[in-house]
Amino acid sequence: MNESERNIYYLRGIPVPETPPPGKDPSPWKKTDIVGTSIPRVDAYERVSGTALYPSDIRLPRMLYAAVLRCPHPHAEVMNVDTSAAEGMPGVRAVISGKTSDTDFAWWYSKEIKTKIFDPLCRFEGEEVAAVAAETAYQAWDAVRAITVEYKVLPFIAEESKSLDSSSPLLHPNGNTAKTDKYSRGDVGAGFSEADVVLDETYRTECELHMPMELHGCVASWDNDRLTIWESAQGVYSIQSRIAEILGLPLSKVRVIGHYMGGGFGSKLQPGKYTVIASLLAKKTGRPVRLFLTREETFLAVGNRPPAIMQLKAGVKKDGTLTALEFSCIATGGAYPANGTSLVDWLVRDLYLCPNVKTETKDVYINAGPSRPFRAPGHPQAAWALEQMMDALAEKIGMDPIELRLKNIPSFSQGREGNPPYTTTGLRECLSEGARAFGWEQARKRSSGSKENGHVKRGVGVASGLWFAGGGNPPSTAVVKLFSDGSVNLNMGASDIGTGTKTVMTMIVSEELGVKPEMVQIEYADTATTQYATPSGGSKTVPTEGPAVRAAALSVKQQLLSFAAADLKTDDSSLTLRGDEVISMKDPLVKVKIHDVTGLRKRGVIVGVGYRGPNPERKVVNPFAAQFCEVEVNTMTGEVRIVRFLGCHDSGRVMNRLTYDNQVFGGITMGIGLAMTEARILDRDQTGKMVNRNLHDYKLPTSLDVPKEMKSLPIEKPDDTANTIGAKGLGEPVTIPTAAAVANAVYHAVGVRMTGTPITPLQLCQALEKDGKERSK
Amino acid sequence: MTPGFSYRRAASIKDAVTGLSEGNGRILAGGTDLLGCLRDSVFTTDMVVSITGIKELKRIDETPGGGLSIGALATITEVSENPVIRERYPALAQAAAEVASPQLRNQGTLGGNLCQKPRCWYYRGEFHCLRKGGDRCYAVAGENHYHCIFGGKGCYIVHPSDTAPALIAYGAEATIAGPAGMRKVSLENFFVPPAKDVTKETVLEAGEIVTAIVLPPPLAGLKSFYRKIRSRQSWDFALAGVALAIRTSNGRVTDARIVLSGAAPIPWRLVDAEKALIGKVAGPDSAKHTAALSIKDAQPLKHNAYKIPLFKGMIEEEVANISQA
Structure with missing residues (x-):
């Protein structure tokens, strides 16, 4: 064997995972050698060196x-x-x-x-x-x-709160309401009367722009x-x-x-x-x-995250049982129907156990650019309201905010017809193991009423979340080609939007066929030459494409074993792939090198096609999350410094720890933008034009706005019911709880509830002054 | 996209002055503000005169009298890192370190930081405002979150420079070259408030260039500091900033300079608050008193009333800190 051939395989002396008979689903991976490790992106060099050609x-x-x-x-x-x-x-x-x-x-x-x-x-x-x-x-x-x-x-409308005023101009002949959605279960009236504490609050999230x-x-x-x-x-x-x-x-x-x-982030x-x-x-x-x-x-x-005004009324018993949630929201998808209220009530419906829930959302027109889906549509907005409300309820009943959440964890999806169970939920572990890793109890006590530097106060906050989708779904077709030298070509239609899709798919091929990741070449994202795929979004690319890629690799393996069986004059079910050889499990002397397999040599290539199978029936596949942060607030100036963040996520199997952590840190960074710096500002009283139309005035967070200490703690529960790779989506849940966690930490530090984004000295300084005056009365 | 213009690389200060005097000339030093203004059609030009080749404008030299002369082309990074500045004029080094982002500090110059155009989003945007020759200031009835609380008249910009308040606190002077020769202007008198002329930010006349900033020798025992508060921790102008220079004797304040950024259309010196501080025991009580006095004449607009508690909190915090330092 020459040097290049030897370099193709991991000569690790262990068999690759079992090969199921044709037509059968493979078993879940019991132990993996490549999947789950930390492998740098397969295209990192091209991206960093500038040789990668972007459109x-x-x-x-x-x-x-x-x-x-x-x-x-x-x-x-x-x-x-x-x-x-x-x-x-x-x-x-x-x-x-x-x-x-x-x-x-x-x-x-x-x-x-x-x-x-x-x-x-x-x-x-x-x-x-x-x-x-x-x-x-x-x-x-x-x-x-x-x-x-x-x-x-x-005449124009620049504020969603004014869209339905009788004096406002009509944007479309049928009026300025694009869509109204209503949902109800149980009896919220009865729920509120059962409650020991009922709170009502109005929250607002500003319009955020994607800015890829x-x-x-x-x-x-x-x-x-x-x-x-x-x-x-x-x-x-x-x-x-x-x-x-x-x-x-x-x-x-x-x-x-x-x-x-x-x-793209959805745009x-x-x-x-x-x-x-x-x-x-x-x-x-x-x-x-x-x-x-x-x-x-x-x-x-080219789109935005719709601004939303949300009203949430919540009832809780002294023991922490949620009795009722009533939510209403006015948001705007801009000047055309563009799903301005998409999923904005979902967390209220689904995140916590609650028998009585009522929601009403209204998407109204204003004279501004239409929204496009933005990383976890609706969810960070809803978390901003719901997770701050949970914090306020916990305080009122004298309970730790994590304990209140732990008391209300569902195992099934209440927001969907028939209460279908989640395939897996790691919400409990996200909260409890996250709290342990964060040092929640000590930090909570340490910072409570902290006197560090006198007027500079510390606080810690938590928020959790789930993502409506994230389970992936058919269709997807992937093609794996094994060349006669044993190297592999993977052909798939999906795009890698910067999340590491190519790297994860390479690892799946590598896991199944035993070839080194660098021997896998990917052809992708071309309607003429690669297979059909839905766009990469919804945190579904890995759980959608991964099983198809695995199936394609398995098909190659089945064909290879079958060809080898002919060479070795044996039954292919007795054969297995080991390193660069096909070998009999009964007699180790019966073996053939892959590049000597006659069928492969004659054809020059083995082509395996894999399809994404259906999702489990009457079950819901969702990822879950909890995030923790510590802040420092200057009570004289309203300046907030985020000291540290921990993202604790259940997204099923961790496919690659490096790209996994990238997602967690990226999601937290984006969530800090929502919490602390970003807002589209329209000249509402004069021209209606956007005034902060550049990257200086529209403030994306910089590296100095995110904490040096950011940690990721995966709650790894391979979801074998969900699909054949056991992974759930990650890209969106990572940004859902972030902003709310910051707001809760600020509250813990200074006792002032920031109901509107972004939390800057503009808002906080005045809120602190008002709070100070009220306290001194 | 930028307008068409001629480009001249000046070989000397005289050559630059000549170039600028021909038509509607603009100076290219670091270029970080010039290019943005041209691209956003804030102004136009038919002649860009680059002064980047004039070596003498880059020098930072100690003056015979014990002060310091900083060439207008010294980069903001050089100002923030210069050991003499850090030791003798710490508020200036701190202010320079707070400017924009590392890339912009490496490229931007001290002269440019003082002569930059305001950052009002109406002035920079597609609005034909008073300062651009239009008939109204859009900030009056508009989105005036980042506008001034002092000194607004007709126009409500805030002065964008961090280094200017620090330089004024030290009593610095600008050296200016022009068609009529050299002149010197105290930096405190260098900036033009809108009440005087709404279309100008500085006293520079056509063809004039700032060549250097001259700092007097630091007063013995002077304590100075620059503090900046902003919405974002890098690449952002001040919501509120203050340069403080205070000297005490036997615990009592003998000299005080308080100059604000982010407060007014020009760097805003608080003369009354300074006077009130002199003779007081430096400490928390005088800090509180100074802070309260600082904001007494503030006239907020609809969306920037937050600046009152913000400046108050910041000034109190910093006067107390510097008293204890």
Whole structure:
């Protein structure tokens, strides 16, 4: 054997996991050698060194650059567009607007209301009015500036609280309510009368923007009647189907290529108008067109986490039994139906045992950019309300906040019809083991009424959560190819949105086939050459794609054993894969090197196809979470410093501890943004325009805003009922409890309840002053 | 996208002054503010004059009288790390260390930090405001969370510099070169309040450049400090900031300078509070009194009343700290 062949396999002298007969599901892994270890990302070098090509890096021969003219008003009618000057400018190859006949395609944010690519009625600042393709980006922007538009400026709504006022302008003919949802179980009235303590509070979370590192956009190119799109996307097939539907093309004629992408957080699950505009400009000019938005444009037009006003009334008995929860919420998905209240009541319905629950949510229109799903839609908002309420209830009945939560842990999903059980729930362990690791009791006592530095107080807080989805689901198809030298190619349609999907899938192939991870090459995220996959979102990529990849690897193994059985003139059920050989379990002398297996040598490749099987019936697969933090509050200035954080998560099997911890720290960081720094600010009383449209004024947390001490403690309970790899989703639960944990810690430190995000000296300084005055009365 | 302009790399201060005097010239030093302003159409220019090649503007030298001259091109990082500044003018080193982010401190210059344009989001955004030649200040009835509580008249910006209050607390002077030669202006008189001229931030006339900042020798026994409070711990301007310079004798305050950032359209010196502090025993009581006096003339807008308890808390904390130091 030469050196390169020897390097392909882990020569570890132990068999790879058993190979089930064809058509049968494999048993859960009992012991793993690769899965669960800490392996650096398989594409870390490419990403860090800059050799990885992202869609925004694509430069095609003869490519043009596009720029979009956007409405500068939050609500205006386009009376006239004059593009004549722009058309005559140097380098300009095409100008399109609502006036050009080739742009008459429907667009929708959700199916309830259809609009146009260039709709004459602009309902939010940043809505598209015209677009230019030119030889250079500078020429395109110069031409955009040369377009003159006559607007009829209309009255606007900038606050969801005012959307339903009778004096407010209507955004759509049927009124400003996009959607009302109601839910009820038990009898909340009876529940409140049973309670020893009833509290009622109004909470508010500000609008948060996704701000992925890579901007939104694509490169579009036509080859006769076939359209190819390189897009920064969370899923290539979801882009393909929407663009094919809009342009009236067969799926086979739309190829979408994703590959590397620089983050989406939910805002890149679907194409944007930019995708259609680039395609139309490319068609019109007969040349490839690149349209990536500027950072400023992404503040307006590519989604957000909807701002929410939430009222929560809760009843509890002295022994900690929750008796009733009543929740109402007004939130806004912006100027179009865009799921502004999606899942915002879910934690109230499902997180804690409570027989009497009533919720009502209302999604209303305002003149602002439509929302898009944002990492755990609805959940961090609901946790902000519910988890602060749990804290307040615990204080009122004189119980530790962790003890109150532990008293109310359900084993089944109360929010769903028929109360189906969770396959697994680690909520209890997240809270109790997390509390131990955090040193909760000591920290709680130590910081309670702390006199450190006199006016600088310490406090600790906890919050928990679950994520509505996270179990994964069919469909998914994966293909594993074993080459004649034993190296492997994995072909899957899913995108790796920066979470480590490629690394985890490589580890699954490596686990099953015994090849080293570096011998696995992945082809992914291309509708022409890789298999169908739903977009990477919902914390479902690992539990969806992982089982399909495992099944594909198993299929390869079954075929390999069958070929080897022919060579060894034995029954394939007596054979197993060990290192670089297929060997008989009965007689160790009966064996053949993989690269000598005749069937493989003759074909050159073994192709295994794997499919994602169905989820267990009448069971719910959800991940669970608890997070703990310690803060320091300066009571003279309202400054808050987060001292440390612990994320304790049950997401089933830990596939790779490194990428796992990355998710936990990333989720906490994003949650600190919601808690402490981020808010979209509209000029509500004058123009309705967004005033903090840049990365200085819209404050993402920096490395100095997150604590040096961040820890992750996985509660590892492989969920063998859920799927064949035992993993549940992780990417979203990690950001659900964070903001609420900070608010609870601030309360513990200074006794002031911060019901609105973000907690900055702007709010806290005044709250502390007011609190001080009340106390001295 | 930036407007089209000519570019001139000045070989000397004289050459720069000549270049700036031709048409609507703008200075390129660190460029961190210039490029943002051009890109956001805050102003336009037909001539960018780079002064980065003028070596003498980079020097930090001790003056014969025992003070320090800091060239306008000294980077903010250099100011924050310079051992003489750290030892003799600690509030300036602290203020410089609090500016923006490490990248911006490496690139940005002291001259630029003093001459930067305000950060009001109406001024920087697509709003034709008073300061840009429009007919109104949008902050008056708008989102004025980050606007001033002192000295607003017509325009309600806050002065964005961290280093300016510290320099004023030390009594620094700006050296200015221009078509008519050199002149010196006390830094305290360098900034122009909107009540005087709403379209100008500094006394610089067309063709003038700040070449150096000259600090007098530090007073013996002077204690000084700069404190900055912001919404985000890096890359953020002050919600409230204060430069303090206090000298005591036998426990009683003999000299005091209190200069605020994030409070007014110019660095805001609290002359009344300073006077009231002189002669008092340095300690918690005088700190409380000074803090209360500091905010007595504050005139908050709709969304920035928080700045009153914020400045009060910060000034009390810092005056008490510095008294004990």
